[in-house]
Amino acid sequence: MxxxxxxxxxxxxxxxxxxxxRRLMLRDGLKFLTLTxxxxxxxGVTTLLFRSFEAHREVLAVRWxxxxxxALAAGKPAEAVTALHTSLGFRPDVRENQLALARALAxxxxxxxxxNYFLNLWQTQPGDGGINLELARLARQQGRSFNAIxxxxxxxxxxxxxxxxxxxxxxxxxxxxxLVGLGQGKAARAELLIAAGNNPDASSQLRIGEALEAxxxxxxxxxxxxxxxxxxxxxxxxxxxxxxxxxxxxDYACASEELTRALRTTSWTAEQKQRMSxxxxxxxxxxxxxxxxxVPSQLRAEHLLKAxxxxxxxxxxxxxxxxxxxxxxxxxxQWKALDTEKNRVELRHDDDVxxxxxRLIFSSERSAQNVCGAPTGDDALLLYLADHPxxxxxxxx
Numbered sequence: 001m002x003x004x005x006x007x008x009x010x011x012x013x014x015x016x017x018x019x020x021x022r023r024l025m026l027r028d029g030l031k032f033l034t035l036t037x038x039x040x041x042x043x044g045v046t047t048l049l050f051r052s053f054e055a056h057r058e059v060l061a062v063r064w065x066x067x068x069x070x071a072l073a074a075g076k077p078a079e080a081v082t083a084l085h086t087s088l089g090f091r092p093d094v095r096e097n098q099l100a101l102a103r104a105l106a107x108x109x110x111x112x113x114x115x116n117y118f119l120n121l122w123q124t125q126p127g128d129g130g131i132n133l134e135l136a137r138l139a140r141q142q143g144r145s146f147n148a149i150x151x152x153x154x155x156x157x158x159x160x161x162x163x164x165x166x167x168x169x170x171x172x173x174x175x176x177x178x179l180v181g182l183g184q185g186k187a188a189r190a191e192l193l194i195a196a197g198n199n200p201d202a203s204s205q206l207r208i209g210e211a212l213e214a215x216x217x218x219x220x221x222x223x224x225x226x227x228x229x230x231x232x233x234x235x236x237x238x239x240x241x242x243x244x245x246x247x248x249x250x251d252y253a254c255a256s257e258e259l260t261r262a263l264r265t266t267s268w269t270a271e272q273k274q275r276m277s278x279x280x281x282x283x284x285x286x287x288x289x290x291x292x293x294x295v296p297s298q299l300r301a302e303h304l305l306k307a308x309x310x311x312x313x314x315x316x317x318x319x320x321x322x323x324x325x326x327x328x329x330x331x332x333x334q335w336k337a338l339d340t341e342k343n344r345v346e347l348r349h350d351d352d353v354x355x356x357x358x359r360l361i362f363s364s365e366r367s368a369q370n371v372c373g374a375p376t377g378d379d380a381l382l383l384y385l386a387d388h389p390x391x392x393x394x395x396x397x
Contacts, residue, residue, distance in 0.1 A: 060090045061094065064084070064087035065097050068087060102117035103134065111138055128158055129159055129168070130160065139151055145182055152175040156168050173207060173208070176188040176195075177214065180214055185216050188211075196208045202231030205228040206237060208224050209221045225238045226238070240258070243279070250388060259283060260280055263277065291304060300354060301354060311382065327371060335364075338360060343357075361382060362382075365386050
């Protein structure tokens with residue numbers, strides 16, 4: 001083979017082939033570009049639709065949440081549950097709506113469901129004061145007093161958004177009321193005394209005073225009312241409450257003084273003023289007839305002499321209506337035997353004689369009521385003293 005046969009000569013491609021290749025490359029490039037543009041457009045449309053859908057979900061979540069909150073505020077918990085469930089279906093991560101749904105479940109009587117909701121929320125925030133308070137109320141409804149008290153105390157020491165001191169005060173007051181209902185007055189008083197120390201403002205002192213009265217702590221309640229009376233805004237209300245408390249405790253001098261001070265203001269309704277005036281008048285009268293051993297002996301003797309004249313007149317008047325009534329005749333005889341010149345002298349220094357007078361005064365008023373009906377005027381007030389021995393007469397009758 002010669003040299004020419006060993007060399008391969010490549011002939012140039014025809015022009016038609018080159019043109020075909022260029023057309024193929026251009027067509028493929030256009031297809032790729034078209035597909036890219038279509039993909040970008042579809043991606044944009046998808047993103048737009050997704051964002052529109054998310055925005056719509058957000059709008060629906062807010063709208064249903066508002067309906068739920070409005071229904072709950074209007075006292076329609078069942079409607080609130082439905083609306084809030086729907087809202088959480090669109091936005092399940094909104095804690096405010098989760099709390100609202102739990103409260104709506106509790107308000108609609110679905111206690112177990114509500115407790116489960118609150119417990120799930122509690123697990124993420126065990127120190128939340130509001131959640132602990134709700135759990136305390138649910139445990140209270142189910143009669144689980146130990147758990148309720150524990151949750152109440154956790155709420156008091158928990159975290160509160162907003163006015164924490166006021167919420168802690170309100171929680172202590174609620175706990176104290178619960179403890180009183182459980183018969184745990186001592187524990188209730190301890191909680192209230194802490195609240196009184198932590199809340200020196202007059203408005204709180206008034207509320208705490210009322211709670212202390214309910215917890216059978218009259219001395220501490222009186223202190224709270226006196227603290228509140230230092231504030232001009234609340235002075236009249238505090239004085240009125242203190243006056244009524246003093247009256248109930250048999251301290252008629254205090255009652256008369258505080259009610260007189262309270263009546264100097266013009267903030268009372270006609271009905272309130274009439275009631276307070278009547279109580280103040282009774283206090284003025286009763287302070288003149290205090291028969292307790294706390295009163296100095298000579299003053300007590302003077303009160304007994306005044307009261308004995310009223311009681312004797314009551315017995316005599318009753319006998320006019322019922323001349324043959326044995327009880328009245330016996331009382332009249334007892335008065336003749338007791339109310340002698342000698343005993344009236346000894347009355348000023350002899351405690352035994354004073355006690356004889358006091359017992360016969362009360363016995364006369366009680367018996368006369370049974371025979372002649374309810375007394376009026378001075379006799380009615382003496383009967384009031386007879387019927388309230390625990391505060392006024394050292395527990396004696």
